[in-house]
Amino acid sequence: MRSLTFLVGISALALAVSPPAQEPDVLRRAAAILGVNAIKTLEFKASGVNFTVGQNFTPKDPWPPVTVKSYRALINYESGGMRLELLREMGATMPRGGGVPFFGELPQIQMVSRDYAWNAPVPVAPPVGAGPATPCTIPEAGGTSWAGPGGSSEPAPAPESQVECMLTLWAIPQGFIKTAIANKATTKKLANGTGVSFTIGGKYNMTGIINAQNQLASVRTWIGQSIMGDMPDRD
Numbered sequence: 001m002r003s004l005t006f007l008v009g010i011s012a013l014a015l016a017v018s019p020p021a022q023e024p025d026v027l028r029r030a031a032a033i034l035g036v037n038a039i040k041t042l043e044f045k046a047s048g049v050n051f052t053v054g055q056n057f058t059p060k061d062p063w064p065p066v067t068v069k070s071y072r073a074l075i076n077y078e079s080g081g082m083r084l085e086l087l088r089e090m091g092a093t094m095p096r097g098g099g100v101p102f103f104g105e106l107p108q109i110q111m112v113s114r115d116y117a118w119n120a121p122v123p124v125a126p127p128v129g130a131g132p133a134t135p136c137t138i139p140e141a142g143g144t145s146w147a148g149p150g151g152s153s154e155p156a157p158a159p160e161s162q163v164e165c166m167l168t169l170w171a172i173p174q175g176f177i178k179t180a181i182a183n184k185a186t187t188k189k190l191a192n193g194t195g196v197s198f199t200i201g202g203k204y205n206m207t208g209i210i211n212a213q214n215q216l217a218s219v220r221t222w223i224g225q226s227i228m229g230d231m232p233d234r235d
Contacts, residue, residue, distance in 0.1 A: 024187045026194045027180055029214040036177045044073040044172075050088070055098030064095040069105065075169060077178060081113040082169045083120075110158065112165035118155045164223055167204065173216045176208055193217060 031037060047070055051063035072085040086108040094101060109120035170179045176196075185198035193211040200206060204221060211217040 024185070026187055026210050026214065027177060027185065027196065030210050030216055031177050031181065033214050034174050034177060034216075036174050036181075039174050040076065040078050042073075042075040042077075042172070042174060044071070044075075046071040052097065052099035057096035061097065064097040064099050066090060066095075066099075075172070075175070077175065079113060080166075080169070081111070082165060083109070083111045084165070085109050110161060110165065111155075112162060112169070114166070115162065117158045117162040117165050119158050119161075120155050163204075167200075167206075167221055167223065170200065170206065171219045171221060173219070176206065176216060176219050179206070180208070 046068075048068050049065045050068050051065050053063060056063050067089045068086060069089050070085070070087040074083040074085075076082070088102075088106045088108065090103050090106070092103065094103075105124075107122040107124055109122055111118055111120055169175050179200065180196050180198050183198040183200065185196050188195040188197075190209065193209045195207065195209055197205065197207045206219065206221045208219045209217045
């Protein structure tokens with residue numbers, strides 16, 4: 001199961017934080033450092049590389065890399081929603097291996113709100129031959145359309161993306177601490193800090209480690225992936 005169990009029941013999360021007296025001290029201290037109780041919205045911007053899962057040319061090769069020119073995540077913890085904007089770029093030669101082929105720039109927008117996920121149309125036509133993959137959607141599942149002439153201006157439902165998008169939202173440090181408190185997480189002393197674990201939707205397990213400085217050092221969960229099967233997805 002891919003380490004990020006994104007699939008259903010996330011809307012059942014109780015976002016109300018338990019009274020401080022009922023929270024483990026380690027969670028209270030981590031929440032204070034991150035300012036969790038005061039945070040309602042977050043915005044992340046980044047660039048880098050992502051990889052086509054399970055599509056390496058040989059078992060010894062890495063997954064095919066794709067340049068991410070820009071990444072933007074807009075998160076609202078009050079509504080349990082997130083908007084992901086991704087601009088990927090492929091050069092003149094694709095890396096060896098599988099994956100949906102495209103050349104040039106490929107904009108992608110995906111949104112999630114509790115039980116629902118959908119792909120939003122993009123304002124610029126994708127390059128010829130570009131596949132419809134979106135941030136939380138496997139390539140073969142469908143994706144972003146073009147809102148220009150001849151394209152569709154309507155958002156497209158993406159139920160297969162809801163779990164992974166929602167678990168991404170709650171795997172971010174502030175989201176993890178909020179959800180751990182709301183779901184009465186258990187804690188356990190470890191050699192490298194304190195282990196924190198809880199279950200979402202009665203089915204999906206999330207674990208994390210808070211270090212000696214009361215900082216969230218790692219988060220892990222699991223999700224099923226169409227090629228790799230069950231695999232870890234976040235660390």
